[in-house]
Every structure is written in structure tokens, then in C-alpha cells.
């Protein structure tokens with residue numbers, strides 16, 4: 007499987023057309039799409055939440071941001087993760103709900119190997135790469151592994167989602183060899199019901215690794231209702 011480093015990530019920028027509208031782009035996005043996307047950013051008061059787990063989201067999962075995430079994942083436009091991950095980093099540094107010192111280890115939610123091979127990348131890992139580069143937090147892309155393929159989640163109710171995700175994750179090799187010294191910050195592209203995050207957190211806490219919370223690019227404005235994206 008391809009492992010993403012910063013160099014391979016940067017090489018994606020050779021394309022000069024905006025992946026959202028196909029117009030000429032300066033850096034990854036054209037200025038019009040960039041402006042529209044930035045309007046999706048949540049105000050600080052809505053960016054932070056706490057139910058079972060403390061969370062921080064950059065934007066609302068709707069409109070052009072929802073489209074950008076779909077384009078990133080399904081239209082093979084991984085370069086979109088760079089500005090989006092950076093904006094997450096900027097917002098997180100300004101209004102992080104997580105207390106200092108910021109010695110967190112960022113662990114992206116993994117895809118199943120087969121799905122990652124099909125897609126060629128894990129969008130959460132690319133967002134985390136950009137987020138960590140900007141915030142200076144340490145990245146551990148292999149902290150978790152997806153143990154088995156889960157069913158697409160959009161057709162499932164909350165109970166079925168939880169069942170579907172049971173034992174979906176296991177500890178990645180680096181954490182099996184040595185537990186991290188710092189608490190983990192989970193990172194994903196979308197937060198809907200939180201089922202994925204709860205399942206991932208359970209595996210880490212069972213191993214004695216504290217989980218500080220979750221950072222996501224986008225969050226739906228509702229919970230436990232019809233989620234609009236698979237796998238979350």
C-alpha cells in the first residue's frame with residue numbers, strides 16, 4: 007500500500023485546475039471556490055462539542071464543503087486535503103477545546119486495506135498530514151488498523167451502526183510495540199453519529215492509551231438521525 011509522505015503529497019499540486027469547478031487555480035483551489043468553502047467554517051461556539059467525547063470540527067457538513075469532501079474521496083482529488091487540513095489546523099490553534107500542553111499524537115481513522123487500495127489514499131490520513139504539519143503535532147498514521155470491512159452505513163439506524171462497527175478496529179503495529187506517551191487525538195473527515203469515533207476510542211482505551219478527543223473537517227448539524235455519508 008502506498009504510504010503518504012509530505013513529498014508525495016506536494017507532488018499532487020502539479021495539476022493547476024480547480025478540482026471543484028475546473029477553472030484555473032492558483033494553489034489547489036480557484037479563488038471563488040476557496041471563498042465559498044471558507045464560508046462553511048463553523049463559528050467557534052459551534053465548532054466545539056462534548057457528549058461522550060470532546061470534539062472539534064472545522065466546518066458544517068453541507069453545501070460546497072460536502073461536495074468538496076465527495077470530490078476528494080470519490081473523484082480522486084487528494085490534493086484538496088492540503089488546504090482543508092491546513093484550515094483545520096489554523097482553527098484548532100485559535101480555538102482548540104483541548105487544554106495545553108498540546109503534546110497529542112494525531113491518529114487518523116483508517117480505511118480498510120482493500121478500500122484504501124481501491125481509492126489509493128485515506129482522506130483522513132491526508133487531512134492529518136496537513137493538519138499536523140501546520141499545528142506541529144505528531145502524526146501516527148498507523149496507530150489504528152481497520153480489522154474488517156464494515157457495511158456502508160447510510161442505510162443503518164444508530165443501533166445497527168454500533169453493531170456494524172464492533173471490532174472494526176485494532177491497535178496498529180507502532181502502538182502494539184510501544185504505547186504512545188501522549189494522549190491521542192483522533193482525526194476524521196466527517197463526524198455524524200460518532201459511532202466510528204466511539205469504536206476507535208474503545209480500542210485505544212482498552213489498551214491503556216488515553217484519547218483526548220476528536221478533530222474533524224466537517225460535522226453534521228444533527229446526531230442520531232439519517233446520516234448522509236457512508237462509513238461514519
Ligand SMILES: [Zn+2]
Pocket residue numbers: 024025026027028029035036037038039040
Ligand atoms: Zn473552483
